[in-house]
Amino acid sequence: RVGEKFIHWADDREPIDLDEILASISLYWFTNTISRNMWPYRSLSKLPLNLEKPLGYSYFPRETFFVPQAWGSNLKSFVRYENERASWGI
Structure with missing residues (x-):
C-alpha cells in the first residue's frame, strides 16, 4: 500500500522509478525507523x-x-x- 501512495500521490508528469520507491520503503522497513521519522511532525497537530x-x-x-x-x-x-x-x- 505504501508503494501505491508513491505512484498515486506523486506528480505523474515525472514518474517515480520503482527502485526509488523500493529504496524509500526499505529504508524504514529494515531499520524499523518509521515512527522515529514521524515524531517531529507530532507538534503540527497542536x-x-x-x-x-x-x-x-x-x-x-x-x-x-x-x-x-x-x-x-x-x-x-x-x-x-x-x-x-x-x-x-x-
Missing part, C-alpha cells in the same frame, strides 16, 4: 487554529503530500495558495 503571521502554501513537483486549499482557507492568516495541481482538476 498548532493554533489561527496563526498570527501570514501563511502560504506551495505544491512542488514530486511532492507526496498534497494539501487541499480548503484545509487552509478557514484560517484568517491564510493569504496565498499556489498549486499546479489545481489546473489538473484536483
Whole structure:
C-alpha cells in the first residue's frame, strides 16, 4: 500500500522509478525507523487554529503530500495558495 501512495500521490508528469520507491520503503522497513521519522511532525497537530503571521502554501513537483486549499482557507492568516495541481482538476 505504501508503494501505491508513491505512484498515486506523486506528480505523474515525472514518474517515480520503482527502485526509488523500493529504496524509500526499505529504508524504514529494515531499520524499523518509521515512527522515529514521524515524531517531529507530532507538534503540527497542536498548532493554533489561527496563526498570527501570514501563511502560504506551495505544491512542488514530486511532492507526496498534497494539501487541499480548503484545509487552509478557514484560517484568517491564510493569504496565498499556489498549486499546479489545481489546473489538473484536483
